[in-house]
Each structure stands twice: as C-alpha cells, then as structure tokens.
Amino acid sequence: MSDKIKKVVLAYSGGLDTSIILKWLQVTYNCEVVTFTADLGQGEELEPARKKAEMLGIKDIFIEDLREEFVKDYVFPMFRANTVYEGQYLLGTSIARPLIAKRQIEIAAETGADAVCHGATGKGNDQVRFELGYYALNPGIKVIAPWREWDLHSRTDLINFAEQHQIPVPKDKRGESPFSVDANLLHTSSEGKALEDPWVAAEEYVYARTDDPVTQAPNEPEYIEVEFEKGDAVAINGVSLSPAMLLTKLNELGKKHGIGRLDLLENRFVGMKSRGIYETPGGTILLAAHRGIEQITLDKGAMHLKDEIMPKYAEVLYNGFWFSPEREMMQALIDKSQEFVAGTVRLMLYKGSANVVGRKSPYSLYSMEHVTFEEDSVYDQKDAAGFIKLNALRLKLLKRRGQH
Structure with a gap:
C-alpha cells in the first residue's frame, strides 16, 4: 500500500479513536499524515490535539476556528429554508460535515496530499457525507475509511493497538462508553x-x-x-x-x-x-x-x-x-x-x-384594514360570492356527473 498513498489529510479530533487512526495510517500506508482539527463550537479544548499530533510525529498540523464560517455559510442558509428532517430533526450533524470536507480538500491542495481520511464507521451516514463532499470538490482524491478497512473489530482491539504503539489510553476510555x-x-x-x-x-x-x-x-x-x-x-x-x-x-x-x-x-x-x-x-x-x-x-x-x-x-x-x-x-x-x-x-x-x-416588519404584508372586524373601505365582502362560485364550479360538475 505504501506506493499508493504518499500524504493524507486526516480529520483529527485528538481523541483516542482518531489518534489510533493516525498511527494506523502511518503503519499501514507508510505515508505522511497531515492533521486537521476544526473548532465548530463543540466546546472542547483543541490545543491538546496539537500536542498529541506532535507526539505522534506530525509536522503539518492544522487547527482552525471555523465557528463563524460554519454558522454564516452553512447553518444560516439551512435555516432560511426552515429545514427539518422527518418532521423533527434540525440536522445538526449533517450540516457540519460539508465544511469539514471542504477544508480537508483545501488543505490537501495546500500541502500536496493525494488522500483524505475520516473516522466515520461503515454503518452510519457520516461516511457518505464526508466522501460525497470529497468527491464533489476533488473527483480524483483518494479516500481512506479505516473502519471499513482495518481488522480492529472491538474496543479491546483498539486499546491493544494503542498500547502497542505507545498511544496514551485515558482510564475512562478502557471501559465501554455509555453512548457516542x-x-x-x-x-x-x-x-x-x-x-x-x-x-x-x-x-x-x-x-x-x-x-x-x-x-x-x-x-x-x-x-x-x-x-x-x-x-x-x-x-x-x-x-x-x-x-x-x-x-x-x-x-x-x-x-x-x-x-x-x-x-x-x-x-x-x-x-x-x-x-x-x-x-x-x-x-x-x-x-x-x-x-x-x-x-x-x-x-x-x-x-x-x-x-x-x-x-x-x-x-x-x-x-x-x-x-x-x-x-x-x-x-x-x-x-x-x-x-x-x-x-x-x-x-x-x-x-x-x-x-x-x-x-x-417594515416589509409587513399584514393589513389591519383588510382583516378588521370593524367597518372598512378597502374590502368589498360581496366579491367573495363570485370567488366562491368559481371555485365551486368543478365540484358542482363532479356531483352532477355522479347523479346520472
């Protein structure tokens, strides 16, 4: 595999899973890894991600505050449409993925990388969102999806891999997390x-x-x-x-x-x-x-x-x-x-x-003159009779046909 991938841009959170992915890329592909960590307002300190990346030998480390771009160019356009999925979901995860994908592709161009990598599993939607973004912006980019490739199938496998390669494993990561x-x-x-x-x-x-x-x-x-x-x-x-x-x-x-x-x-x-x-x-x-x-x-x-x-x-x-x-x-x-x-x-x-x-609003279309229950001079209620008759015409014709 080493002759196929030379440099890869990894979407890197600094957590255990993406640290394992980072090392796995180095071991499996023998390639240079560039890390990209985006601050989208997740509420976590991001500088530790830099230290972990440095500890793993990474030279090109990108940590960027994208909160303003995220809301201005992605969240706000979505809310102009009053967007809800299946009647309830406000698409908080979905709307973040295109921006991360865009920056990965841009960083790949800046650093001369020929591949990008994400940490989404093979069961979820995020793998699709990331990769559709990658291919839309750079059809020739190579995509690495570790969860679809590696043979680390359990939490124990991941921790063993981390310990084998001197990746620190926090105590709270040794047991099963109650949820993701x-x-x-x-x-x-x-x-x-x-x-x-x-x-x-x-x-x-x-x-x-x-x-x-x-x-x-x-x-x-x-x-x-x-x-x-x-x-x-x-x-x-x-x-x-x-x-x-x-x-x-x-x-x-x-x-x-x-x-x-x-x-x-x-x-x-x-x-x-x-x-x-x-x-x-x-x-x-x-x-x-x-x-x-x-x-x-x-x-x-x-x-x-x-x-x-x-x-x-x-x-x-x-x-x-x-x-x-x-x-x-x-x-x-x-x-x-x-x-x-x-x-x-x-x-x-x-x-x-x-x-x-x-x-x-200064652009209000609401007219109190028209809707008032009091006397007005702008609306002739007699006009409604013809309006109703025209709209009722096809209903009358349908009913007459059924009486024959």
Whole structure:
C-alpha cells in the first residue's frame, strides 16, 4: 500500500479513536499524515490535539476556528429554508460535515496530499457525507475509511493497538462508553449503546446542553426579541451579534429554559433505523423566530412553495449532497424568497418551549384594514360570492356527473 498513498489529510479530533487512526495510517500506508482539527463550537479544548499530533510525529498540523464560517455559510442558509428532517430533526450533524470536507480538500491542495481520511464507521451516514463532499470538490482524491478497512473489530482491539504503539489510553476510555457523542455549535447528538433500545427513556445525564425543563428551568417565562435581515438573525434584544456569537447566545437562553430536546428514531441514508438523542437549544429558538418573521413578510405563494420543497431540501442535506446542483438550485429559490424577510420577532421562552408572541416588519404584508372586524373601505365582502362560485364550479360538475 505504501506506493499508493504518499500524504493524507486526516480529520483529527485528538481523541483516542482518531489518534489510533493516525498511527494506523502511518503503519499501514507508510505515508505522511497531515492533521486537521476544526473548532465548530463543540466546546472542547483543541490545543491538546496539537500536542498529541506532535507526539505522534506530525509536522503539518492544522487547527482552525471555523465557528463563524460554519454558522454564516452553512447553518444560516439551512435555516432560511426552515429545514427539518422527518418532521423533527434540525440536522445538526449533517450540516457540519460539508465544511469539514471542504477544508480537508483545501488543505490537501495546500500541502500536496493525494488522500483524505475520516473516522466515520461503515454503518452510519457520516461516511457518505464526508466522501460525497470529497468527491464533489476533488473527483480524483483518494479516500481512506479505516473502519471499513482495518481488522480492529472491538474496543479491546483498539486499546491493544494503542498500547502497542505507545498511544496514551485515558482510564475512562478502557471501559465501554455509555453512548457516542457528536457536538458542534448547533447541536449535540448522542447515540448507541445505552440508547439503542427505543423503548427505554434516556437518562437525564445524557443531556449535556439543556437543563431539565421541568425541574431546573425557571418558573417564570423570559421574553426575547430576535431581529432579522434577509432571512438571517442579526441581533438579540437590540444587540447586534456575529452569526456564531448570536447562535451562542441563543444556546445559552435555550439551555436555561430546557429548550430543544429531541428523542428521534430516524431513517439513515444507509438503510437502517437509528435512535438519537438530540439537543438543539439555540437552533430551536431560531427556527421558531424565523417562522415568525416569515409569517408577516412572505407572500402566501412563496411560503407554500418553500414548505413544499423543504422536505426534499432536508433529505438532500441529510444524505450528504450539500455540494450537489439540486441543493444549489433549491438554495437559490430559498434565498430569493428571503429578500424582504426582515424585522423583529418577540418570543416567550418557558419550560422547554419557544413560542412567538409578536412580530413586526417594515416589509409587513399584514393589513389591519383588510382583516378588521370593524367597518372598512378597502374590502368589498360581496366579491367573495363570485370567488366562491368559481371555485365551486368543478365540484358542482363532479356531483352532477355522479347523479346520472
């Protein structure tokens, strides 16, 4: 294998599994490894990843803060569509993978690497998302997926490999982890092991980003205002914030009020069903707020068209086709609809819920003159008779045919 791969860019977290992968690449492919560690707001200290990479002999180490790019160029475009997968999931894991893949391909070009590597297993969606991104951006890139290649089939095998190659194994990694966690600024996802039985409720310790809405959340509601421009949130309570800082603030508010918990049994792209415990506190508030500002600014036809294509858009993102022409086409339609989606939404946060209680916009399509129950001079109620008769015509004809 050594003559096939010369240099590989590894998506490296600094944890035990990716450290094992790093060494395995060196041993198996006898190649140079470049590590790439992305700060997407997962809440972990990343400098230890640099030290571990250096300890394993890595010279080219990339550690980058991508939080602003992540929210501005990936999370916000997705939320303009009010994207939910299978009616509930806000796609926190799915939306992070295209950015990681993009930077890996860019770093490969910068360093002259001929391959990229990820740590996703052969059972999940992430392998698909990473690799579709790689191939879309560099069709000639070589892809290494260790979990589909190596003969390390158990936790014991992994630990033995680590000890054989002097990779430190933390004490808490020697036993079976109770579940697997993926996190970024948008959400936390917990899956597997203790969570695999869909009949058994998740224990409270599973939830890392939200306080218990019943026992810990405040007993009084909190009201906030979120301001929008062209479909993107730009301020909270009158304070302008960058995309990442705005989502961070919404996360703090959502955590406090226990907002954004989801226990979902979903359909994976690879064909099986899986159970995930998701926490998306800021994203849940943002979705409610965006829906609220669209209610007052979007034309009925535009709103309904968006709602029609949203499930398809969500499926495309979930399956890993961010860089596909169909996603770009739908994004163009969605973004066009957001030109006048601007104004302020007031929400009530209380015991796990985020409810819109007010909205205003300089581009409002809401006319009190037209909807008032009092006397008005802009709407002739007699016009409704002809409108109804024309719409009833085909129903009358159908009924008459059935009477023959």
